[in-house]
Amino acid sequence: MDNWKQNLPPIGQLGPFIALLLACSFFGATADNFFSAENFSLILQQVMVVGVIAIGQTLIILTAGIDLSCGVVMALGNIVMTKFAVELGLPAPLAIACGIGVTALFGLINGLLVTRIKLPPFIVTLGTFNIAFAITQLYSKSQTVTDVPPLMTALGETFQIGGTSIAWGTLLMIAMYVGMWWWLRDTAAGRHVYAVGNSPEATRLVGIPTERVLLGVYVLAGVFYGIASLLTVARTGVGDPNAGQTENLDAITAVVLGGTSLFGGRGVILGTLIGAIVVGVLRNGLTLMGVDSVYQVLVTGILVILAVTVDQLSRKGGR
Amino acid sequence: MDNWKQNLPPIGQLGPFIALLLACSFFGATADNFFSAENFSLILQQVMVVGVIAIGQTLIILTAGIDLSCGVVMALGNIVMTKFAVELGLPAPLAIACGIGVTALFGLINGLLVTRIKLPPFIVTLGTFNIAFAITQLYSKSQTVTDVPPLMTALGETFQIGGTSIAWGTLLMIAMYVGMWWWLRDTAAGRHVYAVGNSPEATRLVGIPTERVLLGVYVLAGVFYGIASLLTVARTGVGDPNAGQTENLDAITAVVLGGTSLFGGRGVILGTLIGAIVVGVLRNGLTLMGVDSVYQVLVTGILVILAVTVDQLSRKGGR
Amino acid sequence: ADAPVIGLITKTDTNPFFVKMKEGATEEAKAKGAKLMTAAGKKDGDNATQVAAIENMVAKGAKTILITPSDAKAIIPAIKKAQDKGVQVIALDSPTDPVSAVDALFATNNYKAGELIGQYAKVAMGGKPVKIATLDLFPGHPVGAQRHNGFLKGYGLQSLDAASNELAKPAEVVCMADTDGNQAKGQTAMENCLQKNPDINVVYTINEPAAAGAYNALKKAGKEKDVIIVSVDGGCQGVKDVAAGKIAATSQQYPLKMASMGVAAGVEYAKGGKKASGYVDTGVTLIAGKSVAGVDSKDTKTGLDLCWGNK
Amino acid sequence: MSTPQLVMQAKGLVKRYGQVTALDGADFELRAGEILAVIGDNGAGKSSLIKCLSGATVPDEGEILLDGRPVRFQTPIDARRAGIECCYQDLAVAPAMTIAENLFLGRELKREGFAGNVLRMLDKKKMLEVAMQRMADLKVGIRSMTQAVETLSGGQRQCVAVARAAAFAKHVVILDEPTAALGVKEGNMVLELIRRVRDKGLPVILISHNMPHVFEIADRIHVARLGRRAAVLDPKKISMSDTVAVMTGAMRPEDIPADCLAH
Amino acid sequence: MSTPQLVMQAKGLVKRYGQVTALDGADFELRAGEILAVIGDNGAGKSSLIKCLSGATVPDEGEILLDGRPVRFQTPIDARRAGIECCYQDLAVAPAMTIAENLFLGRELKREGFAGNVLRMLDKKKMLEVAMQRMADLKVGIRSMTQAVETLSGGQRQCVAVARAAAFAKHVVILDEPTAALGVKEGNMVLELIRRVRDKGLPVILISHNMPHVFEIADRIHVARLGRRAAVLDPKKISMSDTVAVMTGAMRPEDIPADCLAH
Numbered sequence A, B: 001m002d003n004w005k006q007n008l009p010p011i012g013q014l015g016p017f018i019a020l021l022l023a024c025s026f027f028g029a030t031a032d033n034f035f036s037a038e039n040f041s042l043i044l045q046q047v048m049v050v051g052v053i054a055i056g057q058t059l060i061i062l063t064a065g066i067d068l069s070c071g072v073v074m075a076l077g078n079i080v081m082t083k084f085a086v087e088l089g090l091p092a093p094l095a096i097a098c099g100i101g102v103t104a105l106f107g108l109i110n111g112l113l114v115t116r117i118k119l120p121p122f123i124v125t126l127g128t129f130n131i132a133f134a135i136t137q138l139y140s141k142s143q144t145v146t147d148v149p150p151l152m153t154a155l156g157e158t159f160q161i162g163g164t165s166i167a168w169g170t171l172l173m174i175a176m177y178v179g180m181w182w183w184l185r186d187t188a189a190g191r192h193v194y195a196v197g198n199s200p201e202a203t204r205l206v207g208i209p210t211e212r213v214l215l216g217v218y219v220l221a222g223v224f225y226g227i228a229s230l231l232t233v234a235r236t237g238v239g240d241p242n243a244g245q246t247e248n249l250d251a252i253t254a255v256v257l258g259g260t261s262l263f264g265g266r267g268v269i270l271g272t273l274i275g276a277i278v279v280g281v282l283r284n285g286l287t288l289m290g291v292d293s294v295y296q297v298l299v300t301g302i303l304v305i306l307a308v309t310v311d312q313l314s315r316k317g318g319r
Numbered sequence C: 001a002d003a004p005v006i007g008l009i010t011k012t013d014t015n016p017f018f019v020k021m022k023e024g025a026t027e028e029a030k031a032k033g034a035k036l037m038t039a040a041g042k043k044d045g046d047n048a049t050q051v052a053a054i055e056n057m058v059a060k061g062a063k064t065i066l067i068t069p070s071d072a073k074a075i076i077p078a079i080k081k082a083q084d085k086g087v088q089v090i091a092l093d094s095p096t097d098p099v100s101a102v103d104a105l106f107a108t109n110n111y112k113a114g115e116l117i118g119q120y121a122k123v124a125m126g127g128k129p130v131k132i133a134t135l136d137l138f139p140g141h142p143v144g145a146q147r148h149n150g151f152l153k154g155y156g157l158q159s160l161d162a163a164s165n166e167l168a169k170p171a172e173v174v175c176m177a178d179t180d181g182n183q184a185k186g187q188t189a190m191e192n193c194l195q196k197n198p199d200i201n202v203v204y205t206i207n208e209p210a211a212a213g214a215y216n217a218l219k220k221a222g223k224e225k226d227v228i229i230v231s232v233d234g235g236c237q238g239v240k241d242v243a244a245g246k247i248a249a250t251s252q253q254y255p256l257k258m259a260s261m262g263v264a265a266g267v268e269y270a271k272g273g274k275k276a277s278g279y280v281d282t283g284v285t286l287i288a289g290k291s292v293a294g295v296d297s298k299d300t301k302t303g304l305d306l307c308w309g310n311k
Numbered sequence D, E: 001m002s003t004p005q006l007v008m009q010a011k012g013l014v015k016r017y018g019q020v021t022a023l024d025g026a027d028f029e030l031r032a033g034e035i036l037a038v039i040g041d042n043g044a045g046k047s048s049l050i051k052c053l054s055g056a057t058v059p060d061e062g063e064i065l066l067d068g069r070p071v072r073f074q075t076p077i078d079a080r081r082a083g084i085e086c087c088y089q090d091l092a093v094a095p096a097m098t099i100a101e102n103l104f105l106g107r108e109l110k111r112e113g114f115a116g117n118v119l120r121m122l123d124k125k126k127m128l129e130v131a132m133q134r135m136a137d138l139k140v141g142i143r144s145m146t147q148a149v150e151t152l153s154g155g156q157r158q159c160v161a162v163a164r165a166a167a168f169a170k171h172v173v174i175l176d177e178p179t180a181a182l183g184v185k186e187g188n189m190v191l192e193l194i195r196r197v198r199d200k201g202l203p204v205i206l207i208s209h210n211m212p213h214v215f216e217i218a219d220r221i222h223v224a225r226l227g228r229r230a231a232v233l234d235p236k237k238i239s240m241s242d243t244v245a246v247m248t249g250a251m252r253p254e255d256i257p258a259d260c261l262a263h
């Protein structure tokens, strides 16, 4: 008797989805060339890096944390993997593993500071933001790394489906979202992430090792940042030390637009994907409309607020 | 019998204070010229803008909100008051009032969106961040406004006490901190700010108009941003459209370093003042030490984490 | 026929330099009957937004894209993709690396701009022992590095070459601080530098707002007479500050010229299918309050005629 | 026998939460100066009922009359203005704030003269004293009124909430399971307090699962069942076991002897 | 008469919170297969005591023995590993999660075969069924097990917490005021459940302020007073009013007739 309720999409996803539909119809009506498979494929490619970072960010926000360091840690991973491959001559897979290892290490450091010394995640990740940024600049001498091995850019390549070119990276991103959605929903570990965010004390009292859950989340998020590093390389073909400096706000925006609560424990990760796409659609649509760049900022501000308003109102209706 | 407990400094202030002392002794030992009345007076002048913004930010964070728009709203106020005075020829006091009016209006908009449509403060203020930023750039054409009337820079002037020059703006900042500290502690309205942040539902149920409290806080924060606008003009002598873009993180950092919880309802505003000074001391001390800029970023990251660690450990000891 | 569509992608929307460039392009486009689309990175160094902007403009049907690349190398794959679709890409202000990645480059030489003020400062100091403070942009930014290193080179101090993105630090530089090119932060940085070393006598600043901030700090400390401030950009406010004696000299650059040349090339391409090519240096002029021997400079009156921004 | 004056009355209250119907046409009557017990199974809709009466939730249907005049409470503030104070089951306290602050939350005492009228300063000393007094009345051994409520034991916390409701009511006091977490002594003190409130002339609505308490103190018993009012009983006439039977549905309301019904 | 086997034992537990001393050298003994009631005034230290026994807090002094062996529980996980389950007074539930999820939090059922062993997938269907069963045992009329706990009434929420503790214990069950918010019927069901647990051979520690309940079900009564154990009474020998007198301090422990003490 509970089944039909379970099969309804949770309200948390419906809201962002409506916002997305509204945004699409708006741009479809006002901007030429918006409604085309090619353009949507483009949008997906553009959101792929932020989208993958936002997976990690969602995990952390579900535990009532926040990660400001995500973008620059991604940049560090990007520099490590490209430099290891280009300058140390490591084989590409090994270099990629090293890059992901470094981002995971930063996740571990964040996690240890949060769980062991019980520091607020905001401050911890603000600190590691600075640290990762500085290391990236020092290690790369602020120089872009070029001539990366082709294997590293493979995910940026596209293949054709019915005349539309789709990037492998896009597929990977969507696969990871579906995978994490399933993991959060259908495994004990995933439910514990929600529990820790919803009520850390209750979770501790029923005998779940909350610190281990938290630590795991931070490390896992680090791994996703590492994958995002690879995707950045794939998209730009170089190692870019200046990447990622504004991605933290973008990723958090995607998470919040996707209906996940900043207070933890409530939200659905697929909402984040939609949130990331909404951000991409806004940018793409406004450019296609030919809006001047400063006005784009203005309109983005208004539309972001409108999008959550739609979300919020649709929730009220849904109750 | 309760009295002696009340007179102990609350733990929330002791921690940041210890961190500040440690930072000062560190720089005192390693950097020349750090320990001088003149240098401290300078640091206070340098933190005065962020310090006043952080008063508003503290109020909002105490209600479990967050304000990303604070810095750019401050910049908008700064441009409005200088342009109104210089280009429209308004008398300085009126122009200042207009600038503060605009920042308070933005506070009102933030507040209305948070209380009426119940949007998350993070997204609301991210939206108004973009909006205020764009309006500032459009209205000022990204040009600095010069030749501002002397009345507007009066707070930047200094007076001498025992050979040390102290800025009027510094005094104003400290007076406002003490005033708000008293207000939050000793008036019903102030206690309601804590109550709303600590348990919004309980506060509503006992019959406190929580929405009005919240709205008031956002508007009041807007007023503080307006005063910060004036202080920026006073400090730099111009209207600067590019001010304020990183002040949101700085202000939040000051609040968190000062021991206020991002989950609302817990914290002491004097801690924020200390937090802001810690940030200023770090920047000043590192420059005096002659640390290179990239390394400054690195060291800032490490020191921020150390500061909260000290705070956290001193709390444990204090219990 | 449809009006030709031209895209302009700047580094940011906040730097008056780029804002002027955009205004210039808008006017030129209006005059030539072209349609201009604009986009900008969120902050200096933001490559991802520029890549997305190129893609979106190509999707919209732009035939020419003018870009001030935030990252000389990272932007190249996106440029290549656009060129494969027949789009003409012209770099403005800053080159790509390699320069040949774009069809043409209308730019200024930031390293040279730095060298000019370095040479000027050296002569103006007349061989006195020098203590330099540099108020830079922020770590990792190529323009920041080029101006800084060019300045030191021009001063004849140990420095790095134009390709480096690191900041050289010879012994004469007693204080270095970041300003984000912002007046308030420039002032804070200068105040701290003076605490560290009250004997600073030459101040290099990344741009004129930072220079104005530095001047404020010096004036408060009563040292504005003893210190030479040099800067780069040549905005009208900056030139006025030179005229007022706040800044000793500045290297003037010409964003409007770059923009109008770019738009013209775009219209040309749309009409005749002929792409622009090669490197056009839009020039750097040293504007100085007092000219010094051995360094070519123009006076502030000339500077005001050529400057950009509110005259 | 003249009909007693009705202080509060509700007719046909309906409250739905999604698919769950918490109130399904509930009626309610509170007489002047009485202690009315509201009893019922878990989930019978007792808390939902009093939340409607205190403005904490707005019913979907039905009307509420106060002193015979229809009222529409949109927020707890409206009810508070009408002199109704409520102690909720899930203890509406602000955990990080002190006992004294919680007691006076929203009803703070201001100082006399300039400090109070112009500066709007709180009279903390007075509030501490009063708080101390109130908690002593309930015989709760709490050492310091400046302790945060989150550091209190479960029962101590409940005492704070009960004391608050009793202290400030001008018209009606509503207590939702006030003695649930209380020890024997403290529980009796709360009953004592309820009597004192009634003796001041204020009617009290008492929700409780504790039958001995209910029979000890109530003037009438409102039995809630499945979101409605099943019956109103007279505790002097009906036995405890019959009451439980009505409450659990073992005895149909029609089968209750007429003289056991309260009138 | 041989000394009965002691399952759990604590000696001289001390727990201080700042200036407040919650436990002041408390002793404790739990025998195999018994229902031990713990009673005491509000703030007497009952919850603090059982939090030490369940690993929720670490005592400042004193030692705990399990089956005669000293143990040091640093976290609730340690106690859970030893088979001790506890239902806390302030209901350790995750409000946004469903009833079924809360019941199985930390003890989730995995599917059979590949899906469970390798993919580590949850057996949601099974968990729903079991949850339905457990709640039906307690006669709680909850419609859907996929309802979030925050939408439940106070009593319903308590039933979830009680059912969880009873379901998973392997060694000792600790219940802190499990019937406080429950209706008459549901309260009786919980007593029934406690008996069933005891009959399985598990000892139960029951904290309660409800004297009739305590006298109905307890084998021995531990009276907590001012952070210590005042006495252990035999409910078959002592009267309810004497017990209350001991609890409130009206009767000194020395004055209790020797045969009323449990041994």
Ligand SMILES: Nc1ncnc2c1ncn2[C@@H]1O[C@H](COP(=O)(O)OP(=O)(O)OP(=O)(O)O)[C@@H](O)[C@H]1O
Binding pocket: D017, D018, D020, D021, D022, D040, D041, D042, D043, D044, D045, D046, D047, D048, D049, D089, E150, E151, E152, E153, E154, E155, E156, E181, E183
């Ligand atoms: N916010 C809510 N959302 C969904 N359902 C709710 C909500 N509040 C109450 N309910 C449901 O309404 C019904 C009645 O709840 P209510 O709290 O009024 O019961 P009660 O009589 O007070 O029970 P108890 O004695 O356990 O406190 C319950 O089934 C509960 O699950």
Ligand SMILES: Nc1ncnc2c1ncn2[C@@H]1O[C@H](COP(=O)(O)OP(=O)(O)OP(=O)(O)O)[C@@H](O)[C@H]1O
Binding pocket: D150, D151, D152, D153, D154, D155, D156, D181, D183, E017, E018, E020, E021, E022, E040, E041, E042, E043, E044, E045, E046, E047, E048, E049, E089
């Ligand atoms: N975290 C804490 N911080 C400070 N004091 C505490 C804390 N927890 C408990 N106390 C104090 O310890 C004493 C004992 O509390 P405890 O919860 O053990 O009492 P209890 O016997 O369970 O009472 P009740 O019957 O009301 O639940 C109380 O005075 C309480 O104020």
Ligand SMILES: [Mg+2]
Binding pocket: D046, D047, D048, D089, D176, E153, E154, E155
């Ligand atoms: Mg209830």
Ligand SMILES: [Mg+2]
Binding pocket: D153, D154, D155, E046, E047, E048, E089, E176
């Ligand atoms: Mg207790």
